[in-house]
Amino acid sequence: MKSLPYFCRGEVIRGFGRGSKELGIPTANFPDSVVDNLPADISTGIYYGWACVGNGDVHKMVMSIGWNPYYKNTKKSMETHVLHTFKEDFYGEILSVVMVGYIRPERSYTTLEALIAAINSDIEEAKVKLELPEHLKLRDDNFFTSAPSSSSPLPTTIVTTIMNGH
Secondary structure, rough: OOOOOEEOOOOOOOOOOHHHHEEEEEEEEHHHHOOOOOOOOOOEOOOOOEEEEOOOOOOEEEEEEEHHHHHHOOOOEEEEEEOOOOOOOOOOEEEEEEEEEEEEOOOOOHHHHHHHHHHHHHHHHHHOOOHHHHHHHHHHHHHHHOOOOOOOOHHHHHOOOOOOOO
């Protein structure tokens, strides 16, 4: 995937409401304007990288891009699980992410428990891979320090613009 690392940001919107409730793994969802502008070579599947909410700290993340076969979604989504415990929801905040690597393709699972086990395995793999020097350096990329906040005077069309190579 020649588009990796891939930089993007957008407003966090309400998703399907399953991440925290059913899976115990909260996710932040991007609007269609971000999902629809992914480069063609970024296929569906599970990715890892770095994420920042508003002007906060940069944390490790895993992201699912696709239709979530277990749930048989009809709409493609980008769901980011930030590996950090937040005190409250951050709907409406700007989420900035850099996707640095690919873990696996999307799969369907026969049970919810199998899906949760796979997600937890993805999280563990992401934690290890993000410690590699070539990935660690992206945590400090100026892309994160230039992240606009949700109270920024910039128009939404600029805030949700996809960036690659920033």
